[in-house]
Amino acid sequence: METKLIDHLFRNHSGKMVSVLTRIFGLSNLEIIEDAVQDTFLKASISWRKEQPKNPEAWLTKAAKNRVLDIFRKLKSEQKHIPEIIADFESIATDELFLEAEIEDAQLRMIFTACHPKLDAKDQIVFALKTIAGFSTKEIASALLTKEETIKKRLLRAKKTIKTTNLEFKIPQGKELPKRIGSVLNVIYLIFNEGFHSNKKEILVQKELCGEAIRLCKMLLKNKHTQIPESYALFALMCFHSARLDAKINTENELLDLKNQDRNKWSFPLIQLGNMMMNKAVETSQFSRYHYEAAIVAEHIKAPNFEQTDWNKILNYYKCLHKIQPSTSYLLTMAVVCLQSENYIKANYYFEQINPDDLAQRSYLFYGAKADYFAKTNNKKGALKFIDIALEKVSNNLEKKFLERKKIYFLKNL
Amino acid sequence: MKQFMMIFIGEDYADLGLSPEEMQNRMGKWFAWSQKMDAAGIKHEGEALTSKIRRISGVERTAKDIASTELKEIVGGYYTVTAKDFDAVEEIAKDFPDYDLGSYVEIREVMVFDH
Numbered sequence: 042m043e044t045k046l047i048d049h050l051f052r053n054h055s056g057k058m059v060s061v062l063t064r065i066f067g068l069s070n071l072e073i074i075e076d077a078v079q080d081t082f083l084k085a086s087i088s089w090r091k092e093q094p095k096n097p098e099a100w101l102t103k104a105a106k107n108r109v110l111d112i113f114r115k116l117k118s119e120q121k122h123i124p125e126i127i128a129d130f131e132s133i134a135t136d137e138l139f140l141e142a143e144i145e146d147a148q149l150r151m152i153f154t155a156c157h158p159k160l161d162a163k164d165q166i167v168f169a170l171k172t173i174a175g176f177s178t179k180e181i182a183s184a185l186l187t188k189e190e191t192i193k194k195r196l197l198r199a200k201k202t203i204k205t206t207n208l209e210f211k212i213p214q215g216k217e218l219p220k221r222i223g224s225v226l227n228v229i230y231l232i233f234n235e236g237f238h239s240n241k242k243e244i245l246v247q248k249e250l251c252g253e254a255i256r257l258c259k260m261l262l263k264n265k266h267t268q269i270p271e272s273y274a275l276f277a278l279m280c281f282h283s284a285r286l287d288a289k290i291n292t293e294n295e296l297l298d299l300k301n302q303d304r305n306k307w308s309f310p311l312i313q314l315g316n317m318m319m320n321k322a323v324e325t326s327q328f329s330r331y332h333y334e335a336a337i338v339a340e341h342i343k344a345p346n347f348e349q350t351d352w353n354k355i356l357n358y359y360k361c362l363h364k365i366q367p368s369t370s371y372l373l374t375m376a377v378v379c380l381q382s383e384n385y386i387k388a389n390y391y392f393e394q395i396n397p398d399d400l401a402q403r404s405y406l407f408y409g410a411k412a413d414y415f416a417k418t419n420n421k422k423g424a425l426k427f428i429d430i431a432l433e434k435v436s437n438n439l440e441k442k443f444l445e446r447k448k449i450y451f452l453k454n455l
Numbered sequence: 456m457k458q459f460m461m462i463f464i465g466e467d468y469a470d471l472g473l474s475p476e477e478m479q480n481r482m483g484k485w486f487a488w489s490q491k492m493d494a495a496g497i498k499h500e501g502e503a504l505t506s507k508i509r510r511i512s513g514v515e516r517t518a519k520d521i522a523s524t525e526l527k528e529i530v531g532g533y534y535t536v537t538a539k540d541f542d543a544v545e546e547i548a549k550d551f552p553d554y555d556l557g558s559y560v561e562i563r564e565v566m567v568f569d570h
Contacts, residue, residue: 082475087468
């Protein structure tokens with residue numbers, strides 16, 4: 042007999058288990074819980090080799106629960122200091138806490154814990170990926186292009202902060218919620234962006250991270266306290282972006298800009314879902330950055346072809362964004378938008394305000410755009426000079442090839 | 456036809472720090488290998504071993520518990536298969552999923568005693 046296991050079952054289940062068990066045994070026992078869950082997967086991965094259980098999820102849940110109880114019994118028998126949990130902890134671990142709705146509640150608590158303002162911003166994303174998304178330190182290191190040692194340090198620091206500040210494992214209520222949900226959305230968007238603009242040498246998009254961010258955001262939409270317009274807007278934005286994922290690269294694994302993307306490759310179910318979410322998102326008078334960003338991507342998608350893109354609308358949305366949260370990448374984008382609508386004076390006005398160093402690893406985008414500006418204003422020397430700087434700064438191989446193709450075009454046609 | 460044992464030797468899974476995703480993928484490979492043997496009509500039976508090791512040695516029967524982390528090579532499990540010869544088993548062992556983890560397969564023939 043063959044039971045086809047759901048993709049990522051272990052990984053997604055890891056986040057569920059850790060969250061639910063934390064709700065039962067408390068954040069102070071997170072280490073024990075994580076080890077127990079890890080052991081459970083090991084056991085499953087070996088004992089399921091021959092035959093998988095009828096209900097894999099239930100098997101995992103039960104095994105993880107028993108494992109934690111075993112550990113506690115062992116600690117008790119060894120007279121080790123057991124944390125203050127009710128003496129009769131076995132009765133708390135009732136099955137009610139393992140119902141679908143309760144699991145989601147526990148996961149939301151975990152997201153809010155991960156995004157607590159007391160945690161360092163860099164630690165938040167690492168902690169969320171580890172605890173809720175079930176990535177290993179190695180996987181996080183490779184996704185965030187950071188050394189594994191650094192990831193381990195950040196995790197330790199996050200856990201220490203949680204312990205020393207006695208963070209409560211709950212979804213904030215009342216006035217606290219709107220303040221806190223902002224940082225949750227921000228972490229989710231960061232995870233998505235890491236996936237969408239992969240800096241890895243060979244991989245342009247890490248769908249895993251994008252999928253994880255969408256999954257986390259979906260959880261927010263299911264809970265009445267967190268299904269606010271901003272959450273819907275972020276969800277819409279991620280749908281619109283994801284709809285174009287498969288069109289970003291052609292069959293030769295070459296990067297394509299929007300102009301050359303095959304619009305037939307866009308995923309229309311995702312676009313429809315995004316539109317639905319957007320309709321819910323605009324039931325408010327206060328638009329967030331996610332509203333504007335989603336509106337921009339929607340504008341690109343609406344245009345029947347690249348030439349008919351409504352650049353003015355897009356520029357206006359960017360102005361709103363820049364007002365909410367001034368950033369160098371908005372300035373750069375506005376410059377690029379002005380290039381598209383052939384408003385070179387305005388484009389230059391935006392270029393002038395940019396310090397490319399602010400873009401860090403993505404500074405090549407500035408030099409590439411500026412090269413385009415020179416190309417369009419018939420300054421061959423400037424175009425070649427800047428495309429060379431861009432080539433020097435770029436790390437992703439696909440992006441590099443894209444710039445090289447551009448350089449060849451300049452040499453031939455200017 | 457003879458009886459052979461494929462012995463799996465390598466670092467313990469628990470010490471490799473595999474992520475849930477990696478464990479699931481690995482399990483899938485084992486499952487596929489087992490199914491491939493079934494499909495080919497190769498009868499195979501075996502066990503996986505836990506990582507706790509107690510070694511007893513010397514005339515004093517000294518017992519010592521060894522942590523799997525101290526050893527890069529422990530026997531993780533085995534399959535017994537019925538096959539024509541070593542070469543046939545070598546062919547079967549090519550699908551062992553854990554070569555990339557530095558693990559290896561040792562093939563041994565089960566001795567038959569004539570009565």
